[in-house]
Amino acid sequence: MTWENDMGVLAWWIIPLVGGVLAALWVTWSSRTRSTGDRDSVQGYERFRDAMERTTGRPEA
DSSP states (O other), X not given: OOHHXXXXXXXXXXXXXXXXXXXXXXXXXXTSOOOOOHHHHHHHHHHHHHHHXXXXXXXXX
16 A cells, blocks of 8 residues: 555545544534523513613503
8 A cells, every 4th residue: 555545544534533523522512501591581671671661651551
């Protein structure tokens, strides 16, 4: 075997190996537990409603 042929064979083994490692990293990253932030979102909405009620000055129905 020549040196160029050895490098070609090595590349054919390394490319799928790197792809597999990257796929495993992506699966690990994408399946992590994320916080939804619902509490912050609800509190922000309540602050927005309070501000709108103060600016309009209309009585509550």
